[in-house]
Amino acid sequence: MIGLMEDYSSWDYLPVDHIRTPAFNSGVVSEASNGNKEFSVSLDAAVPDDILERIFTLLPIASMIRATAVCKRWYSIIYSSRFLWTHMLPQRPWYFMFTSNETAAGYAFDPILRKWYDLELPYIDKSSCFVSSSCGLVCFMDNDNRNTISVSNPITKNSKRLLEPPGETLPDYSTIAIKVDRLSHKYSITVAKSKQVPEDFVRWYFSVYKYDSWSGTWVTSASEVFIGWRGGDDSVICNGVLYCLIHSTGVLGNVNPRHGVIMYDLVGESSGTSLMQTSIPVPCSLTCGRLVNLKEKLVLVGGIAKHNRPDIIKGIGIWELHEKQWHEWHR
Template structure:
């Protein structure tokens, strides 16, 4: 794969070797025609069938769920005895959707390099803000309505809204799930312009704890010349979010990183004093938790035109200092075709996804082996010139519920 130069050429080479396989995970299929099967598993009890299906990897389980209504009922029941230790390690999947208001899209499984037709319970519009952690995904729409769900089992829960959240200009969403207890924390950074003062922004942080089912507002502060946006993540009990320069005292960069300790174990300085400089002039930044390390994928701006992207870099934060991991080779950057100054990117564990808003091209980077690779071609096609694409990654898990 060392000579691959573009997503399209890679797909053409790949399809000569393997036929594309698109499966549906969203709905149970019709009953299997027993006359056409050599051995019928319908003679087995539910307990025995449960034990057999429990040894399948997660993608095979949902293929099995389409065999019959009975199988679908078994694998989606709360008593299903699936054990992830029976399966090989799961890499995070990537869900891609278009600019339509339909909840359908395609999920990419990097383990098998296959796309699946997929439907999410809550994609009511294309401008949802989305965060994921350990098998759960949180959705927040433009009116600040919140839902938590497991996209695999489709179990969902509407969360109580913090007071005053709907009256904000910008909102960033982050979440973190405890792997042992499955309790989770949701953090929202609200940013609202101070009336009649265009240079001041009212920033507030709202924290939800599922164990208590309550919201708290540990910080409210006015920033001069900086506003919040829609980019945030939680790592090791610290909420990180990007702020954007709006004018006033000249700044070397249009972006800065804010760190806020939500664990409550230490005192918190003012937001302005907690600013962390970004590693270079950025067109945009995407934050992600990679094994409890803060990773940023950023568009690198030109020296004389910082709003024009010239490349993409990946950095890891160590003690308030950025370490550059890699820059995207130019052949991959060109492989996207026309690339805007902003783009979608998310990651979990060791795998990072990067996607252009203007096309369904999807590139992956493995942090462990430092390897770039195009995904199999997405079955979602571009139907008109201004059609937009976006997406997010999540961990496919069965044994977790909101």
């Protein structure tokens, strides 16, 4: 890590407001064929809207947001053009880290411009929360009550507090996932809740709730009682399918594998299909696992457990799910 930091000696730390500072200026151009007479040329007047749109699609996201401060015309093109946001070049994901356990403050790193930005996260009281992101939108769920949910664009500073989802107010385990539709700019959020049946060590309630931005309401998508398994704290949406990590409780002797992945079709609603029937065992015994959406493919990153010592990690593995089969990338 130290060597990597030394290679990036040109990194700059900037407040997030720096993204909005003007970056372009019209100037005075000399024309030799006109007796060296100087005249003012406005790039804004010379380039039509459709050409500007295509130029903006080539910019890093931070540079494009900064360009909105140049003039009203550029601001209007960037924020109102559907073509622009649906034809942008793939952006490298930003890295964000909280700097305190008590406050929702932190720094974001732009890997293209190699700059750090100081970001404020509205509606977030502290960093103890569940986080999911998609296409620049970040969704937060408070860790204390699991019902305070907000959606934010950290760059534009636009935020929205959502209605509380239905179901258990204090579940034992919860997970959240968000997915943005690039064409319509609408987004969907899923919350999966798991709670132990009272005085029952075998059965666990498991429910999935879905929020759609175009309707502004929550619906109960699925509800089931698991036997010997419980929900976890990680999920992701890939190509319209919700994947949730589940954990074995061990009370029925099902201790290996300790984890599994269940699937729920958010488009087809998986009507009448048991969630446990969609369960896929993990490729090997894991100490922990995280699900990642990589170009609409499900990727599992997990700590590989030692033989006969399932709580001790001996390495890290990366697998991709293809037609319900795990293909190992690296370990």
